[in-house]
Every structure is written in C-alpha cells, then in structure tokens.
Amino acid sequence: MMEELAHHILDVARNSLEAGATRVEITVEEDPASDVMRFSVIDNGSGMPPHVLRQLTNPFFTTKTGKKVGLGLPFLQAAVERCGGNLEIKSEVGRGTTVVATFPYYCWDRPPLGDIPRTIVSLLVGNGHLDLRYRHIYNGHSYELDTREIRSRLKGISLDTPEVLIWLRQYLTESLSILSGGGGYEIARRAG
Amino acid sequence: MKLIDWREIIAELELTAHYHNALVLPPVYGAYCGDMMSDVLARARRGSLWITIQRHRNVIAVASLVGLSAVVISGGRVPPPDTVALAEKEGVPLFSTPLDSFHAAGRLYYLLTRVGLINPTADGVAKPQNT
Numbered sequence: 001m002m003e004e005l006a007h008h009i010l011d012v013a014r015n016s017l018e019a020g021a022t023r024v025e026i027t028v029e030e031d032p033a034s035d036v037m038r039f040s041v042i043d044n045g046s047g048m049p050p051h052v053l054r055q056l057t058n059p060f061f062t063t064k065t066g067k068k069v070g071l072g073l074p075f076l077q078a079a080v081e082r083c084g085g086n087l088e089i090k091s092e093v094g095r096g097t098t099v100v101a102t103f104p105y106y107c108w109d110r111p112p113l114g115d116i117p118r119t120i121v122s123l124l125v126g127n128g129h130l131d132l133r134y135r136h137i138y139n140g141h142s143y144e145l146d147t148r149e150i151r152s153r154l155k156g157i158s159l160d161t162p163e164v165l166i167w168l169r170q171y172l173t174e175s176l177s178i179l180s181g182g183g184g185y186e187i188a189r190r191a192g
Numbered sequence: 193m194k195l196i197d198w199r200e201i202i203a204e205l206e207l208t209a210h211y212h213n214a215l216v217l218p219p220v221y222g223a224y225c226g227d228m229m230s231d232v233l234a235r236a237r238r239g240s241l242w243i244t245i246q247r248h249r250n251v252i253a254v255a256s257l258v259g260l261s262a263v264v265i266s267g268g269r270v271p272p273p274d275t276v277a278l279a280e281k282e283g284v285p286l287f288s289t290p291l292d293s294f295h296a297a298g299r300l301y302y303l304l305t306r307v308g309l310i311n312p313t314a315d316g317v318a319k320p321q322n323t
Contacts, residue, residue, distance in 0.1 A: 003248065082228070108229035112248045 002075050004114020005039060005103075010031065011072040012041045012099050013123050019045030020099065024123070025130040027113045028116065030105065031182075037103045044096040053091050076101060081105035117172035121165050122146075128160035136176060143179045147173065194307040195219050201241070204299050207287040210276045217259045217285050221309055225297045229254050233277060235262060235318070243296050247271045252278045252286070261285070264295040 009026060016024045021043035029038040047058075055061035057174055073089075073120045079086045083103050093098040094180040120134055124147070132147045150168070151159055158164070198217045201207070224236035225243040229250055236242055238259035244251060247265050252275060255263045262285040269294055270288050271279070279286040289296050304310040 004244070068211075106252065108233060108250060112250070 003111055004103075005037070005111050006116050006119040007139065008079065008111070009039055009041065009116075010119040010122055012076070013119075015045075015072065016041060016045050016097065016137035017123070017127060017130070018058070019047070021045035021096065022129070023133075025133045026120075027135040027137070028113065029112070030136075032139065034103050035105045036153045037105045037113070038100065040100040042096065042097065042098045043155055047093040047095050047097055048091040049093050056089055057087075079103075079111060080110045085110075085134065096099065097168065104186035114175060117169045120172060121169045124160050124165060124168070126160060128158040134172075136179060140179050141179060145175070193309075195221075196303050196307055196309070201300070204289075204303060205287075205296050206289050206291055207264065208269055208289070210279065210286040210288060211284075212280055215283060215285055220261045220304075222251050222315075223297065223300050223304060224260075225293055226294075235266060241280045241300065243300070245293060246271060247275055249275050249278045251275065252282055252284050256281065256282045262287060264289055264296060266291060266296050 002011070003130060005028075012025055013026060023044045025040075027038075027040045027042075029036065031037075052063065053090045056073050056099050057077040059071055073087075080101055083109070085101065085103040088100040088102075091095070099173040116134075116136070119165075120132065121134060123132060130147065132145075136143045147159055154164065159168075195237055198220075201220065202209075220241045221239040222237055222240045223243065224232060225230045226235070227246050229246070230243060232244070232254055236254075236258050238273050239261050240258075241262045241264060242255060242258075242260045243264045243266055245265065245267050247269055251263055251265075251271075254260075265286070265288040267315065268288075268290045271286060273290070276286060291299070301310065312315075
C-alpha cells in the first residue's frame with residue numbers, strides 16, 4: 001500500500017531503473033514555513049515519447065506486457081490531488097525523465113514522508129552499480145548522499161553487499177534525524 | 193441511556209489493545225469508519241469509535257482533536273511504535289483487529305443498534321454534496 005511518500009518515491013525510482021537509468025537523483029524538500037513538501041526523481045533513463053507521457057496518469061495504461069492496469073503514477077496523482085498539490089512529469093526520449101510531486105506541508109490527507117532510508121536501500125539492492133544521489137532539504141538546511149562518493153571509499157567492495165546496506169540505512173537514518181533536529185520531527189500535522 | 197460494555201466490543205471486534213492498561217476506556221456512543229483524515233475530521237463525532245486502515249501518527253492527532261473514544265486499526269495492520277507512543281501520550285485508546293473495516297463496522301453496528309445507540313432508519317445519512 002502507498003501509505004508513505006517514501007513508497008511513492010520508491011515506485012517512481014523503480015520506473016527509472018526499468019527505463020535503464022544509470023543515474024538517479026532524488027530530492028526531498030521540506031519547508032514547513034512555506035507550507036511545501038516536495039520530492040523529485042530525475043533519471044537518465046530512456047525517457048518517454050509524448051504519446052506515452054500523455055497516458056501516464058491513466059490507470060488503464062501500462063507499458064508492461066501482460067498487465068492491464070498500471071497504478072503507480074495514478075495513485076501518486078490521486079495523493080497529490082487530494083491535498084491540492086501538483087504533479088509534474090517531464091521526459092525526453094534518450095535523455096531521461098523528471099518527476100516532481102509537490103504537496104502542501106500542512107494537509108491532513110498528505111501521506112507522511114515515511115522511511116526514506118528503507119527506500120534508498122531498497123533501490124540499491126541488486127543495483128550496486130547505480131549512481132544514486134539523495135538530497136534532503138529541511139528548513140533550508142541540506143544533506144546529501146552520493147553513492148559515487150561512497151563507492152570510491154569502499155575500494156572495490158560492492159555497494160549492495162548486505163553489511164554495506166545495513167550500515168547505509170543506519171547512517172542515513174542518523175543523518176536525517178540530525179538534519180531535522182532530532183527524531184520525531186514530523187509531528188502530527190495541524191490542519192492547513 | 194444504555195452503553196455497550198467494552199469487554200463486549202473487544203470480544204466482538206477481536207481487538208488487540210495497544211495502550212497502557214491503566215487507561216480508563218471512555219464510553220462509546222457511536223462509530224465512524226474512514227481512511228481520509230479530512231473526512232473524519234469533518235464528519236466523525238465526539239465519543240465515537242473510529243475504524244480505519246491508516247496507522248500513522250496523524251490518526252492519533254485526528255482522534256484527539258475530534259474527541260473520539262477509541263481508534264481501531266483494521267485489516268490485521270498493526271500500529272508502528274511511534275503511533276503507539278503518541279496514543280499513550282495523548283491518552284487515546286488504540287486497538288487493532290484482524291477484521292477488515294467492513295466486517296469490524298458491521299459487528300459494531302449490530303452492537304450499537306442493539307442498545308439503541310443507532311437509529312437504523314435515520315442515522316448516517318449525509319447531506320447531498322455538490323461535486
């Protein structure tokens with residue numbers, strides 16, 4: 001079930017991998033003062049022609065064979081619309097795709113951000129060669145993680161060995177907690 | 193007015209408690225069922241029991257704001273530790289059930305009707321809304 005934004009991010013980024021992306025950039029921007037919660041996924045995958053792009057939020061459209069419905073992006077579209085937010089998808093064949101979802105920060109029906117470290121680690125499992133950049137901006141302060149940098153320090157150990165992924169998840173959890181000034185920052189939101 | 197015994201609600205809805213057992217359970221005068229926070233905020237009534245599949249912390253915030261008697265998370269879903277902690281802090285009785293929302297609501301509807309807390313011919317009718 002898509003109960004967290006982190007699940008939507010994972011779904012969108014998995015589309016990137018299926019489109020043959022070798023580099024994926026994920027950014028989460030939390031700006032309570034401006035009432036904005038935004039995430040973007042930018043990839044260098046195969047991109048989509050305009051006729052596919054137009055169909056993306058149609059639940060009865062899918063590029064996967066043997067499947068009648070594709071609900072990933074329609075669900076994200078619905079989540080965004082429920083809060084009066086905005087979903088923007090840009091794509092160019094041969095260059096890649098950009099998905100930007102913007103939500104009001106203070107909306108009762110906005111899914112909580114959820115477990116980002118789990119999403120990042122899930123993407124890397126079986127994709128040790130993926131260049132993944134994760135950037136998190138909270139109240140103007142930012143944190144960044146780039147697997148290229150981690151990989152260079154691992155000196156040949158694959159990024160998706162279990163021990164590395166366990167460490168990475170822990171490291172991300174701690175870093176994001178520090179960024180937001182200690183755990184439990186996404187306290188129950190007040191109504192808009 | 194007659195009330196339903198909490199023991200009966202717990203047995204009938206197959207509830208598991210996720211709160212401190214020192215908490216005194218408030219009376220249940222009705223119920224609401226829904227997963228969209230804004231809808232529950234707008235339509236659930238004080239003193240009602242709320243059945244939902246949502247389990248993040250906003251559930252507790254909504255329950256506390258509306259003054260709901262208890263929250264039941266349905267479908268065999270279990271609340272995460274941060275939700276349980278917030279429920280304890282706010283004094284909101286939190287339960288989970290293996291029943292899905294439809295069946296949990298159905299059983300509760302029967303209990304509430306039996307003691308006369310629900311009027312089957314008049315209650316729960318929403319005003320028509322413009323789309």
